[in-house]
Amino acid sequence: MSRMTKLRLFGRTKDLEGQIDEFLDKISEAAVMFRLGVRTYLKEGANGDFKSKLKAVNTLESEADNLRRNIEKELYTHTLIPDARGDVLGLVETLDHLLNLFEGTLWAIAIEKPQISDEFVSGFRKLTNMVVQAADALVLAARSFFRTPHMVGDHNHKVMIYEKEADKISTQLKMDIFDADIDLAHKAHLRNFVEQIDNVADWAEDVADRLAIYAIKRTV
Amino acid sequence: MDPLVLIFLSSGLFLGWALGANDAANVFGTAVGTRMVQWSTAAIICSIFVILGAAVSGAGTSTTLGKLGSISTLAGAFMTALAAAISVYLMTKSGLAVSTSQAIVGGIVGWNLFANAPTDTTILTKIVSTWFLCPVLSAVIAVVLYKALRLYLRHAELHLVRTDAYLRVGLLMAGAFGAYALGANNIANVVGVFIPAKPFPDLTLGATTLSGTQQLFLLGGFAIAIGVMTYSRGVMMTVGGELGRISPAAAFIAVIAHSIVLFIFASRGLEALLLDAGLPTIPLVPVSSSQAVVGAVVGIAILQGVHGIRWRVLGNIMLGWVATPVMAGLICFFGLFFLQNVFGQKVF
Numbered sequence: 001m002s003r004m005t006k007l008r009l010f011g012r013t014k015d016l017e018g019q020i021d022e023f024l025d026k027i028s029e030a031a032v033m034f035r036l037g038v039r040t041y042l043k044e045g046a047n048g049d050f051k052s053k054l055k056a057v058n059t060l061e062s063e064a065d066n067l068r069r070n071i072e073k074e075l076y077t078h079t080l081i082p083d084a085r086g087d088v089l090g091l092v093e094t095l096d097h098l099l100n101l102f103e104g105t106l107w108a109i110a111i112e113k114p115q116i117s118d119e120f121v122s123g124f125r126k127l128t129n130m131v132v133q134a135a136d137a138l139v140l141a142a143r144s145f146f147r148t149p150h151m152v153g154d155h156n157h158k159v160m161i162y163e164k165e166a167d168k169i170s171t172q173l174k175m176d177i178f179d180a181d182i183d184l185a186h187k188a189h190l191r192n193f194v195e196q197i198d199n200v201a202d203w204a205e206d207v208a209d210r211l212a213i214y215a216i217k218r219t220v
Numbered sequence: 221m222d223p224l225v226l227i228f229l230s231s232g233l234f235l236g237w238a239l240g241a242n243d244a245a246n247v248f249g250t251a252v253g254t255r256m257v258q259w260s261t262a263a264i265i266c267s268i269f270v271i272l273g274a275a276v277s278g279a280g281t282s283t284t285l286g287k288l289g290s291i292s293t294l295a296g297a298f299m300t301a302l303a304a305a306i307s308v309y310l311m312t313k314s315g316l317a318v319s320t321s322q323a324i325v326g327g328i329v330g331w332n333l334f335a336n337a338p339t340d341t342t343i344l345t346k347i348v349s350t351w352f353l354c355p356v357l358s359a360v361i362a363v364v365l366y367k368a369l370r371l372y373l374r375h376a377e378l379h380l381v382r383t384d385a386y387l388r389v390g391l392l393m394a395g396a397f398g399a400y401a402l403g404a405n406n407i408a409n410v411v412g413v414f415i416p417a418k419p420f421p422d423l424t425l426g427a428t429t430l431s432g433t434q435q436l437f438l439l440g441g442f443a444i445a446i447g448v449m450t451y452s453r454g455v456m457m458t459v460g461g462e463l464g465r466i467s468p469a470a471a472f473i474a475v476i477a478h479s480i481v482l483f484i485f486a487s488r489g490l491e492a493l494l495l496d497a498g499l500p501t502i503p504l505v506p507v508s509s510s511q512a513v514v515g516a517v518v519g520i521a522i523l524q525g526v527h528g529i530r531w532r533v534l535g536n537i538m539l540g541w542v543a544t545p546v547m548a549g550l551i552c553f554f555g556l557f558f559l560q561n562v563f564g565q566k567v568f
Contacts, residue, residue, distance in 0.1 A: 084384075
C-alpha cells in the first residue's frame with residue numbers, strides 16, 4: 001500500500017470519527033436547548049427567549065440531518081465498517097429522531113401555546129428534566145458504543161431508570177390534570193403535551209434497547 | 221528445451237492453478253467476502269507474495285518431500301502430480317476438506333510402491349504428524365493472539381471507524397504474509413516432485429544465474445498466481461460467506477495464525493535459529509492451508525464458547541487426513557501402470 005493511500009485512508013477515518021462525534025454533540029446540545037425552552041415557556045410563556053431556544057433546536061436539527069446524511073454516504077460509498085454498518089446506520093437514524101421529537105414538541109408549544117397553570121408547572125418541569133436526563137444518558141451510551149462497547153450497558157441502565165421515573169411523573173401529572181377543575185378540552189390538551197414530552201424518554205429507551213444488541217455484537 | 225517437458229510439467233502447473241484458485245481464499249477469503257478488502261487488491265497482493273514466497277523460501281519443504289520419494293523421471297513426476305490434482309478435484313467435488321499437501325504425499329508413496337522404492341517411514345511419520353499438528357498449532361496461536369487483540373482493543377478505546385481502518389490495513393498485511401507463507405510452504409506440492417528429474421538447465425540472465433530448481437519454483441509460483449487471478453474470486457466470496465459470522469478482527473487473527481503456522485513449517489531461517497539454540501527443530505513440511513485456517517477459526521470459536529464449533533467440518537478434516545492420500549496413492553499407482561505399459565513411458 002502506498003504512503004499516499006494509507007494517509008488518505010486514515011484521513012477519511014479521522015473525518016468520519018469527527019462527524020459522528022459532532023452528530024452526538026448536536027443531540028446533547030439540542031437536549032439542553034429543549035430543556036431550557038420548556039422551562040422558559042413554563043416561566044415566561046412563548047416570548048423571545050423561548051423562540052430563540054426553538055430556533056436553536058431547529059438549527060441543530062438541520063445540522064444533525066446534514067451530518068447524518070454525510071455519515072451514511074461515507075459509510076456506503078467507501079464500504080466502511082461492513083460488519084457494523086447497518087447497526088451504525090440504525091443508531092444514527094433513531095438518534096436523529098430524538099431531535100425531531102425535541103423540535104416537534106417545541107413547535108407544538110409555540111403553535112398551540114398550552115395554558116399550564118401554576119399547579120402543573122412543577123410536574124412539567126420535573127418531567128422535562130427527567131426525559132432530558134434519559135436523552136443525555138443515551139448519548140453517553142452511543143458514544144460508548146463507538147469507543148468502549150463494554151460500557152454501553154452502564155449508560156443504558158441509567159436510560160431505563162430515567163425512563164421509568166419519567167413514566168411515574170407523567171402518570172401522576174396526568175392524574176392531577178384530570179382531577180383538576182378545568183374543562184375537558186383543556187385537560188386533553190395538557191395530557192397531549194405530557195405524552196409528547198414523555199415520548200422523548202420512551203424513544204430513548206427504545207434506542208437503548210437496540211444499542212444493547214449492537215454493543216453485544218461488537219464485543220463478541 | 222524438449223516440448224515434452226512442458227507437457228509433463230502441465231500436471232504440476234494444473235495442481236498449482238488449483239492451489240491458487242482454492243487456497244488464496246484462506247488468505248484473503250474473509251477480507252474479500254466481508255468487503256473489507258477489494259478482490260482485485262487481494263488478488264494482486266496475493267499473486268506477488270505467493271511468487272516471492274515460492275522463489276525465496278520454497279526450498280525447505282521441497283527437500284523434505286524429496287526425502288520421502290525421489291522421483292527420478294519426468295513421466296513419474298507427471299503422474300504423481302496428476303494423481304494429486306485428480307484427488308484434489310474429486311475431494312472438492314464431494315465437498316470434503318482437501319489438502320494438496322496430503323494429496324501429493326499420497327501420490328509420492330504411490331510412486332514408491334510402484335517403483336519398489338522404500339518409503340522412509342521416519343519422514344512419513346514426521347509429515348503425517350504435522351497434519352495433526354498444523355490445525356492444533358494454528359488454533360493455539362489464534363487463541364493467544366485473539367486474547368491479546370481483544371485485551372488491546374478493550375484498553376486502547378479506539379473508535380469503531382478507526383478500528384475498522386486499522387483492521388483493513390492489518391488484513392492486507394496479514395494477507396501478504398499469508399500469501400508469502402503459502403508460496404513458501406506449498407510450492408513443494410506443485411513442483412517438488414519434478415526437482416529430482418531436473419527438467420531445466422541453469423539459466424544465466426546477465427549477472428544472475430537461475431538454477432533449474434529456482435526456475436521450477438518461479439514457474440510453480442506463476443501457476444499459483446494464475447489460479448488466484450482467474451478463479452479465486454468465487455471461492456473467496458464463498459469462504460467469506462461461510463465464515464461470515466466471524467468478525468473482521470477474528471478474521472485478521474485467523475489469517476495471521478494460518479500464516480505463522482505455514483511459515484513455521486517452511487522457514488529454513490527458523491530451523492537454523494532453533495538448531496543454533498540447541499532446541500528441537502520443526503520439520504519443514506508442506507501443510508494444509510485450509511486446515512490451518514479452520515484450526516484458527518475453531519480456536520477462536522472455542523474461546524467464544526463451544527457453540528460456534530462446526531463439528532462436521534472437523535469430521536471432514538479428519539476424514540481428509542485418510543481419504544486424500546489413500547486416493548492419490550491409488551490413482552498414482554494405477555496411473556503409473558498405464559503410463560508404463562500402455563504409453564511405454566519410463567516412470568522410474
